[in-house]
Amino acid sequence: MIYGLLTYLAASYFTEAVIYFLSCRLLGRKILWIKLLLTALAADIIVAPVVYLGLYGNIITGIPLPLLSYLLDMFVLTVNILFLYFVAERNFKRIMIAVPFAYFTFYQTYLITCFFIPYRYELGSMVNQCISITLLLLFTFFMGKLIVKTDAATFVDYCTRKKKHSIPAALTGLFLAGAPHYLIVLSMADMNYNTLLTMIGMTLLLSFTVFFRFLSKNVILEETEKAQAGIIAQQTAYIQNLEEIQKDVRVYRHDFKNMMSGMYLDVKEGKTEALEQYMQHMLNEFDHTIGAKIQTANQIMNIEIIELKSLLMAKLSQLDTLNIPWHLEVLYPVRACRMKIRDLLRCIGILTDNAMEAAKTAQGEVDIMITAQNDCVIFLVSNPVEGEVDMNRIWQKGWSTKGSGRGLGLYSYREITGQYPNVSCSTFCRGGRFCQELRIEG
Template identity: 35%
Template sequence: MISLTFVMLVNVIPLWFIFISYFYNFYTALNLSFKAWKVWLVAGIFCLSDFAWIYLFGSFELEKISFILIILLIVSPIIWKKSEESFFKVVSICLLLTGLHLSFTILSDVVSTQVVAMTGIGMEGYTKSSLLFVSIITYLVQLIMCLLLNLFLRSNRGRRTVKHLFQTPGVSWLTFISAILMTVILIGYFFNYYNFLLGKTGLAFFLLAVYVFFGLVFGLSLGILSYIRLYQDKLKAAEALLIQQQSYNRVLEDIQQDVRHFQHDYKNILSSFYLQLKEGRVEEAQVLLEEKFLSFDQNVSYNIKQMSFLNNIKPMEIKSLLLTKMLQMEQKNIKFQVEVMDSISEFHIETEDLVRCLGILLDNAMEEETLTEEKTVHFVAYQDDSTVTIMIKNHLQEEKKIAEITQEGYSTKGDNRGIGLSSYQKILTKYPNVLNKTVVSDNQFQQVLKMQIS
C-alpha cells in the first residue's frame, strides 16, 4: 500500500514549480513588476498549505476546491491591492487563469492516462516507481502548458488579448460571467476528480463535458464580439485618418493662402522696393524686405518644416493628437514647435496609453502657456539604437515644486481641478521599460520620456 506521505513527497517539488509558474502568469497578465524570490517564496507557502490541507483532512476531493477558494479569497485581494487595477479586472483574471491552470491539470491527466494505457504501467497495481513515472509525466505536461501560456502573455499579441478580454466594454462582462460559470463547473468536477481518475466517470464525466461545452460557447461568443469590436476599431481608425487629413488640408490651405496673398502684392512690393533703392532709401528698403519677403519665407518654411517633422511619426493616433493640439494652440495664439528628427514607427508602449500621457502633458503645457508672455510649447522626439525619447517643454508663470505639481488634485485653475500628472505617473508604472524625468528650472517646465527598445 502506497502511503500518503510518499504521495506528498513525489508531488511536492514539481507542484511547487507549477505554483511558481502560476503566480508568474498572474503578475505577467497584470503587468506587475515582481522579485523572483518573492514569487518562489509565496509559491512555496501556497504549495505547503495545499499539502497541509490533504494531510490534516485526508481529503483529495477538497484539495482542488480549497485551491480555487484561496485564489478568490486571499490571492485576488492581495494582487488587487498591489496592482491598482479594478477589483473586477483582477478577479476576472484570477478566475480565468485558475480555470486555465486547472484545465492543464485535466489535460495532463488525459496524457498520463494514455501513457499508462500504452506502456501498461500500473495495470497490476501502482508501485512507487510507476507512481513516480506517472507523476513526472503529469507535471511535465502541466509545466510545458504553463510556460507556453507565460510566453503568450509576454508577447504583444498576449497583452492585446488580455486588454481585449478584461477592458473592452461588453467583452469584459462576458469574460467575467464565463469565468464564474466555468469555475463553478470546475468545483463540481474536482469534487469528483479522483473518482474520475479511478474510472468512476458518472457525474464527473458529465461536468467535464459541460465544462468543454461552456468553453466552446465562450470562445464562439468571444469571437463574435471581437469581430464587432474590430469593425468598430476600423471605423474609429477611419475617423482618425479623416481628422488627420482635414488637419493636413487646413495647414496646406494656410500655406496656399499665404502664397496667394504674396502673389497679389508682390508686384506692388517690388515697385516700392525698386523706388526706395533708386532714391537711396536703403534702410526703408531693408525694412520692407524684412517685413514682406523674409517674414513670408519664414512663415511658409515653418509650416512646411512642421509637416515634414510630423510625417516622421508613423503611428496615426500620435500624429493625429499632435495635429489636434497644434490647431488648438493656434486658436489660443500659442506657437507649437514640433521637432521629430528620426522616423519613428514604434514607441514601445501601448498606443492608447501614450496618447493619454502626451495628451495630459500637452494640455498642461498649453494651459500654463496661456498665462505666460512667451506662449511657446516645444515637442521634441528622436530615436537612437536603444531608446525612443520624447521631450515636452513649456514656460512657467512662476517656479513650482515638482512634488506639488504631481499631486492629485493640483491645478493652476483652482483646488481639486487637476488629476493629470498623477494619472500620468500611474500609467507609466505599468511599463518598466519607460523612464520619465521632470525638470523645473529658470521658469521652464520639461517632461522627458525615455522608452527602452526591447
C-alpha cells in the first residue's frame, strides 16, 4: 500500500504540472516554470493521498465506486481552481473557464495513454505510471502548441467579457471535466479495459474539439463584424478629416485674392515690415487650419495596421475633445508587428490613456512617435510630469501616483510584454517629461 501510494504520489506530481501548464496556455499566460513546479508539488501533496486512499476505500466507505471516483475528480478540480486562482491569475471568471477545460484536456489525454500500456492499468504500478506519464508529457507539449495555435486564450477572454457567455462556458467546462464518468455505461461493452479508457478519452476529445470549433467560429464571426465596424468607423473619420481639409482649402482659396490685394498695396507703399507681419500671419494661419491636418493625415497614412490606425485615431479624437495638445509622428511605414494585435492594442491603449491623464493634470502636450526600421517597431509615448516619479514602484500592482484603487495599467502592461521574448519596454524621465518606450523586434 505504501509503495503504491508513493508511486501514485510521484506520478500525480506530473499530472498537476500538466494541469497548470495547460491552464496557463488557455489563459494566455507566460509559463513561469519555478512557480509551476512548486504549485504542482503543493497541490499534489493535498490531492494525491486523498484520491489514492479514497479509491481504495481507506477514507470514504459505503459510496459506490463510480460516484466516489467522480467526487474525487471534482475534489482535484476544485483544489486546482483554488491554487491557480491565487498563483496564476486573480480573475475568478477566467479561472472558472480555463481550468475545467484544462483539466478536461489533461484527463482525456491521460486516458489515451492507456492504449500504450501492455497490461491492465493500475494506480500503484510503477511501470504503468512511467509509461503513462512519459506519454502524457509528450502529448501535453503537443496540446499546448495546439492551444496556442488556435488562440484559445482569445476564446477565454471573449467568454469572460460577457456574462451571458461566461456562465455557460464555465458550466460546460465543469460538465466536461467529469465526462469520463458519464460514459461508464461503456464499461458494459466487451472490450479490453485499457482500450475502453482510450475510447472514452478519444471520444471526449473529439466532442470537445467539435464543441470548441463551433463556439470559436461564432466568436470569430462576431470579432470579424466588430473589426469591420472599426474599419468603417476609421474610414469615416479619415474621410471626414479629408473633407475638412478640402473645406479649409476652399475657404483659403476664396480669401487668397483679398490677401494678395492687401499685400500688393503694402509692397507698393514700401511697407516691408507690415508685409512681413502679414505674410507671417498668413503662414501661421495656414499651418493652423490646413497644414496641421495635412500633416496628421500623412502620419496616419504611414500606419498600415488597420486596428492600430483605428485605435490611434480614436485616442487623438479623445485628446481633441479634452483640449489636450498632441503631436503624432510616424517616421516610416508600419506594416506589421511581431505581437498579437489584441496585446499590441492593449499596450498602446494603456500608454496613451496614462499619458492623457497625466497631460490633463500637468497641462502639457502628449507626444506619440512611431518608427519602423529593420523589422523593429518602436513606440515612444511621452507626457509632462510633475515632481519625482518612483521608477521602482510604478510597476507594482495597485500602486499609483493618482491614489488608491489605481495602478493596474502599467502592471498589466508589464504582464503582457513579459510574455514576448522579442518585446522590451523601458521607462525614463527627461526634460520634465515621462517617457515610455515599447520596442518590438522582428
